[in-house]
Amino acid sequence: MLGGPRSPDTPSAPAVALRQWCADDLDDMVAAYRDPVLRRWTIAPVTSLAEARRWLDGAQRDWADGRRYTFAVLDEQADGRRLVGNVVLKGVTPQRPAPEVGYWTASWARGRGVASRAVTALSRWAFDRFPEVTRLDLLHQVDNVASCRVAQKCGFVFQETLPARPPFPLDGHRHALDAG
Template sequence: MSQEQTAPQPPPPSASPPSNITTTSADLPPPIITLPNCILRLIHPSDAPAIQRAADSPAVAKYMSYRFANPYTLEHAQQWVGFATAFKAPGTDILPSFAICDPATNTVLGGIGIKARDDVESNMYEVGYWIGEASWGKGIMTAALRAYVKWVFETFPAINRLEGVVFEGNEASGKVLKNAGFVYEGTRRKAAVKHGVVMDILVYGLLREECSLLN
């Protein structure tokens, strides 16, 4: 869910990148978006340990789907890296899954990406994101989401709507969406069950013409 990322199912372990990759900061992908408190760039296989450290938290996983594992192991991180470095937006060669990184160290703090809809909803993407506990309350996620949705609208001219969905009780993520310009549109009542708890799902939307950063 949009807590922080609804993501398509990662590949099986056999598709995971090796864990013995060594790299330097100079080898990492260049920033696509540079902000005062974070940078957004493509994910690199060497990011897996940092992803694992940031994601391995019951608090981070609480409002995510089951696809976001808890505990979150290095193998889970490697599987996600394998997916994120291969998934392209439908009909393009564009990789839309980004790492949210510390601007000083280039270390991964979280992730952000889109999930494509199809058929009559092919003009819409669902946006998902997550960020480690150590980065909460610093405005990083809001800044990253605002910049990312601008990039999505500029990069994919056929997309006229983005959607974010949030589990009941996840006020922090709802605030992030609203601060990024998303509008609360309604509640899907009792639409989710996680660990036996029935929850509503709150739906937020952002239209191209509502994205203030495009104006």
Template sequence: MNEITARLTAAATPSAPSLVLRPWSPEDAPALVGCGEDAELRRRTTFAVNDEADADRWIRDSERGWQEGNRFAFAVLEVEEGGGAGQLAGQVVLKGVTPGSSTAEVGYWTAARARGRGVAPRAVAAVTEWAFATFGEGGVQGAVEGGGLKTLELLHQVDNVNSCRVAEKSGFALRAILPASPPAYPNDGHLHVLER
């Protein structure tokens, strides 16, 4: 796979600053540890960052995904008034990117301090456009690897109403209800799909 790098942006809204999405870097470790203290994030995701060592491991795993070309995790940062990337607002990840496969998955989480400001729908939309442009039939990687990406999936627990709204705002249609599969998935889930 060709080396892929990306720095994405999402426009500001009347009530929230613009966003910068970029691969995780070592200087993000303290902010990740802070996010690890969020009980809601831990309840809704597999996020398990308790200390600097966990954060360093998280970042190394993210870097490995980019190098291997199968998992592309973006730190989502709100842009400060002066134009610099400010505080961590969340993550969006494109995962399950496999040569010859037409389907991949988008996942995300939002830091507690950034919830309710439209961060997730804007960040998911930016990664979705990038994914289809990069891995879709007309994209460079799609042409290199044959066929190209045609479908993105977004999954969440059925009781996570906010994630359902993010999926809908991002253009993902509800396709199915997935049965619980404890212990990893103790609750039923929604499968949302976006096709190109």
């Protein structure tokens, strides 16, 4: 479980726990992807249990290869620790100047600080686990105002506007968080 210091739990901003995805999470993942808002911002939405299983197999391979670290985000206050999102650290390689942080939040968990808590926990973990990493990037499309707010809340500083590139039709923002 990832974590670290947390602010006091409140009903409007519950504590979250991060752990590797497992087969027991897949029904909740498919349910989360039924949300049109989530599908709008996602390159490859998961629309069936078979797709979720393939996604999990890929996530486990990526973890074993050390290329990508994907975590299920759980609400620690919910009965049975309900799935509320996903965070991922992409591209931890010597060829990449800064790994990228990505995330999504299930519709039933939005507006409660879940994304910012999860991104903060992942960022701390990344800097602790990979001492050679001195910066993390968080990218989002320019019209994704919610992602811009999450980046700011987590201490990521706006760096630049990036030109649109497939599959994203609009320009993007790059925010960065330095270690230390």
